[in-house]
Structure formats: structure tokens, C-alpha cells
Amino acid sequence: MKKNLMILAALTLSCASLVACNSTSKTIGVLKIGSFDALNNAETGFVKGLEDAGFANGKNITLKSDNANGDGATDTAMAQTLASSCDMVLGISTTSATALKAAVDAVGNAIPVLFTATTDPVGAGLIKSMKEPGGNVTGTSDLGPIEAEINLLKNFTTIDTVAFLFTQSESNSVVQEKIAQPLIEQAGWTFVSKPITAANEITSAVSSLSSDVDVLLIPTDNTIAENMANVKAGNETRTGHPLIVAGCDSGMIDGSVIAMGVDYYKLGVQTGAMAAKILNGTKPADVPAEYNTDAVIKVNKTWATSLGISIPSGITSTSGVEII
Amino acid sequence: MSFEWLNFFFSPISNGLIFVLLALGVFIAFRVLDIADLSLEGLFPFVTVLTCFLIRQGWHPLLAVLLCLLIGALTGVLNACLALYLKIPPLLSGIIMMSATLSFALVFIYYNGGSPSLLGDYPTLFKWLSKALIGAGLTTFWGTILSKIIVVGAIVALVMVFLYFFFGTELGLAIRAAGKNRQMARANGISVKKMTIIGLALSSSAVALAASLYAQANLGGTAQDGQGMIVIGLSIIFLGEAILPHHSFKTHLLAIFGGSFIYWYIIQILMKLMDFIPGGSNYLTLWKALLLVLVLAVPYLVLQVKKRHAHRKEEESDAPMPESL
Numbered sequence: 001m002k003k004n005l006m007i008l009a010a011l012t013l014s015c016a017s018l019v020a021c022n023s024t025s026k027t028i029g030v031l032k033i034g035s036f037d038a039l040n041n042a043e044t045g046f047v048k049g050l051e052d053a054g055f056a057n058g059k060n061i062t063l064k065s066d067n068a069n070g071d072g073a074t075d076t077a078m079a080q081t082l083a084s085s086c087d088m089v090l091g092i093s094t095t096s097a098t099a100l101k102a103a104v105d106a107v108g109n110a111i112p113v114l115f116t117a118t119t120d121p122v123g124a125g126l127i128k129s130m131k132e133p134g135g136n137v138t139g140t141s142d143l144g145p146i147e148a149e150i151n152l153l154k155n156f157t158t159i160d161t162v163a164f165l166f167t168q169s170e171s172n173s174v175v176q177e178k179i180a181q182p183l184i185e186q187a188g189w190t191f192v193s194k195p196i197t198a199a200n201e202i203t204s205a206v207s208s209l210s211s212d213v214d215v216l217l218i219p220t221d222n223t224i225a226e227n228m229a230n231v232k233a234g235n236e237t238r239t240g241h242p243l244i245v246a247g248c249d250s251g252m253i254d255g256s257v258i259a260m261g262v263d264y265y266k267l268g269v270q271t272g273a274m275a276a277k278i279l280n281g282t283k284p285a286d287v288p289a290e291y292n293t294d295a296v297i298k299v300n301k302t303w304a305t306s307l308g309i310s311i312p313s314g315i316t317s318t319s320g321v322e323i324i
Numbered sequence: 325m326s327f328e329w330l331n332f333f334f335s336p337i338s339n340g341l342i343f344v345l346l347a348l349g350v351f352i353a354f355r356v357l358d359i360a361d362l363s364l365e366g367l368f369p370f371v372t373v374l375t376c377f378l379i380r381q382g383w384h385p386l387l388a389v390l391l392c393l394l395i396g397a398l399t400g401v402l403n404a405c406l407a408l409y410l411k412i413p414p415l416l417s418g419i420i421m422m423s424a425t426l427s428f429a430l431v432f433i434y435y436n437g438g439s440p441s442l443l444g445d446y447p448t449l450f451k452w453l454s455k456a457l458i459g460a461g462l463t464t465f466w467g468t469i470l471s472k473i474i475v476v477g478a479i480v481a482l483v484m485v486f487l488y489f490f491f492g493t494e495l496g497l498a499i500r501a502a503g504k505n506r507q508m509a510r511a512n513g514i515s516v517k518k519m520t521i522i523g524l525a526l527s528s529s530a531v532a533l534a535a536s537l538y539a540q541a542n543l544g545g546t547a548q549d550g551q552g553m554i555v556i557g558l559s560i561i562f563l564g565e566a567i568l569p570h571h572s573f574k575t576h577l578l579a580i581f582g583g584s585f586i587y588w589y590i591i592q593i594l595m596k597l598m599d600f601i602p603g604g605s606n607y608l609t610l611w612k613a614l615l616l617v618l619v620l621a622v623p624y625l626v627l628q629v630k631k632r633h634a635h636r637k638e639e640e641s642d643a644p645m646p647e648s649l
Contacts (some may be wrong), residue, residue, distance in 0.1 A: 067608065069609045073549075073556060074552070080339075094546070095548050099542065106469070108463065108468065125444050126442070169427075171547075
């Protein structure tokens, strides 16, 4: 009973605060497609980024957060509500961001639309280019730090051929394949594409790679991230030709030699800072879209040693690297 | 802030109209034919992605819709053939068609460089009208929403009139008979197989039409668009049946029409309530389930109470007079 009263009191208070805030401060609507760790961290980071710039929820801004529970039609309906009731909106995930942009276009009030946790905002039609987004949309992409990872791999002097393992049905991985190929070829290495369609193909895909292959590069790919044990098993069978496994997801460290990943919390903070800029009067079109600037770098020295791979000091001495 | 209330009242109308078509498709499969057809969860995103793809390739929106209708019909025919000629249980054949059509959606997304496609500035079935309305002095909001309501409303009216008359023809009645009682239909010389094929083709085309309009109204298509569509379709049918009279085919169609708006207003009210509970939308699915139970159960319970009341009265009047000793 006491608990009920408490909840009731909390509800009344929150209602009162909402009503009180609506009249004075700007409302920011946040829409995410579902409740996953990455998306939740991005949201927490966004709130922190705004706070760092002096915009606190309940004080000078009002945050409205919606979760579509993974349902496309709900996502659309929520986007319509937020677009018509807020002064700025943030879409977390490609689906939510595109729904918000469409809803804002339909209402015709041209409020700023931010996006985060979106891999390819240009391809999705959200913005014209990362540097000059144009229109009322800008934000941060969660594209895996492939370029940084390839630059890090250059510390190995013995690399000749790089294989790229990815799940064909994951659109984010397909986008990354198109980015990785020219970068790998520019580095003077041979590029081998190794698409899979399901998790049960991973072990054989890894073990069947020819002995010329030195590095296995894995993009931000959900299917493979969840099944790193299979990559490990496949690599263990390659006696004499162990692969230097490099993953673009810090969660891939078990089974990788190097894993670099997007920190969704920091990505959220970055987005929050952009939102603050817009709140302070900059036009969204003048705020360039950004990639994650602070990637997490992890090196699995134990695993590398047991495979007989020595890690160049150029990698271990990189700032912020975490050695396991 | 006035947009908020305008949106509150008008977006369920434009959403509801599109979902009438989806619910009619579900109605033909589940109610008329009595087949649990799950293929729409894959067909829906396939059509939304395809519509965007075609329009971005420069197709006229109307042509894109017509091709989507054709693809819907083809899906229905294939689905029925899997069930009828290869003896795959209908539930499973629906699931097979669902995976197949979803894969096609993924293929189109792959060819678009791995991204869902936005329609943005491309032409749609609604834009010519919204431009004309805005040109006539309406605001963007009114121009957009009215163009959706007018165009989709006209299509829904056409489809409903067509379905009403079609299911009154000899062929339509045969389809209904085949769904109601297979043995009896066969005994009367109706080809149940043929009727199932035609019925499922109709059902899937209605779903495809809804999906194509949904993509154009919301200016984009993704592989996630199909999630929860069967639940929405069934909820609309059950809500309509629980609240509105549906004793004849005509009123049944009208009940579904009404059910769609009831469903979207429920969702709209729920979303409004969520504003007052911090983090409330994390449990939206639960609230939706509870509210649906409430809306579905109340008419039944009221009926039961009424019945019991009437029964008791009857008992009182019918009670034999106590015989005096």
C-alpha cells in the first residue's frame, strides 16, 4: 500500500514537472527502435552530452523518451507524435531516425532531426554527405572503426593477404565491406571476401581460408559478434597458419588478437554535444555529421601468444589500449 | 504545440485507413477462408522496400503500386499451391512464404548498398495532391495529412465496394462456402482448391496494397516493417467484432473498417499516457496487451451480465406458482 502511494506521489510529481516545464523549455524527443545495450548506452550518453553543455532534463530542457519495442508500425506512430510535439528529435537506430525524418517532413515544421547508432546515414538518405549534411538532419554514425583498425594492422610487417568475414544478410556489414576493400588494397594487401549466411558456417569458413591469408578482418557484425567462439575454433584448426583476427567490436576480443569498437556511450555524448550546438542557435545544416572519435582498443596478448603471434610494439604502445 | 493535438486526432485516421486494407487482407485469409496465413510478415516489408526501390528507379508511383499488387497476388497463389499441391500444412507454407519474401526484401536492401531506402523528395501517390493543397493555401501539415486521407480513403472505399460486390457474386459466394465448410462446398461442386488459390491471392494483394501505401505515406521502407503486422491485423478484426455489429457480410466489412480506427486511437491514447510515466514506453507492449484485453473483454462481460439478468427475470416469471397444500 505504502509502495502504491509512493508510486502515485512520484507520478503526480512527474506530471506536475512535465506540465511546468512545457511552457518554459524546449522539448527534445528521443525515439529508439528497441531496448538493446548499445541503444540504451547511446541514450544515456546523449543525456550526459547535453548536461555537459548545460542543458539538464527538467531544468532548461524537457526530454521525452519513446521505445518502439521493436515494432515497425509503433515506431512510425511514435515518430509522428514526437515530430508534432517536440522542438528537436533524436532517432537512435537507422529505422527510428528514418521514421522521424519522414514524420518531420510530413508535419512540415522542419525541426532539427538528430541520428545516432546509424551505420550509413548517407546511403539511408538521411543526409547528403557527412561533411555537409544539408537540410535539418545531422548526427553520429556508428560505423565500425575499420580505417583505424587497418591503420593499426599496418604495424604488422608480414601481412600479405586480408580476408574479410561478414554476414551477407546484415546490411551494416555489407556497407563496411564496401569501405574496407579499397582501404585494404591501398595498403598493398590482397583482399579476400568471405561472406557467410548463418552462424553455423563460421567455423568452416575460417578453417577453409587458404594458407596465404594472414589477417581475418571482421566488421561490426551481430551474428559473428555473438559467435566468436566459432571463429576461435576455426582458427585453432589452422596449425602453422594462425590468423591475426581483428574485430571491429570491442565485444569480439575473446577470439580476436585486436578488437576495436565503437563506444556507444561516447557516441551518445558526441551526439548530445551536437544537440547542444543546435540548441545554442547553430543550424543543423552547419553541424557536420560525425563518426565515433573515441574507439575502444583491446589487445588479447594471451591468445596471440598461444597462437604464436607476436604483437608489434607499435600496437601495444598506442594510447588508451587495453591489454588482456 | 498545436501540432501535437492535431496529430493526436488526425494521424490515427491516416494510419487507420491504410491498416483497413491490411486488416481486410487478414480478414479474407483468417475469417473467410479460415486459413492462418503468416506470409504477410514477410510480404509487407518486401513490398515496402520494393515500392521505395521502384520509385527511386524512376517508376511512376501508380505503376509501382500495380506491380506490388501483382506480387501480392503471386505470393498468395504460391502460398496456396504449396499448401494444396505439395501438401505442406498451410501454417508452414505461410511461414515459408514469409521467409522467402523477407529474403527478397533483404536482396533489394543489399542492392541499395545495405541501407533501407527513404523516398524523401521522390514522387509518391500523395505528393501531387499535397502540393496542390499547399499551393491552394493550406499549411504543410494539413496538405500532407489531407492528401493521405483523401487518396487512401478513396482507395479503401473502392476496395471495400469491390469486396462487397465480389463476395456477392457466384465466385465470391463459392469462396465463402469453401471457407465455411469444405466438405459441403465440395459436395456442391465447388472446387475448394481453386477457391483457396483465388482467396489467398486476394488476401495477399490487399496486404501488398497496404504495404505499398504505407511505404509511400511514411516515405521509406525497411526490413523491420513487417514486425507485429499479424498482431495488428488480428487486433483490428477482433476489436471491430467485439465492439461493432457484424451480423452480415456488409456490416462485417464495416466493423473491420471501424476496428482499424479504434485500434489506432487506442495506440494514440496509450502514447499520450506514456508522456506522464517516465520510461513508460519501455512497457508499451504490455500496456497495449492490457488495454486490448480490456476492450475485448468488456463487451463480452456486459453481454453476460445482461444475459444473466434476462435469464433471472425469465426464471422469476416462469417459476411455477407455489402449490398450496
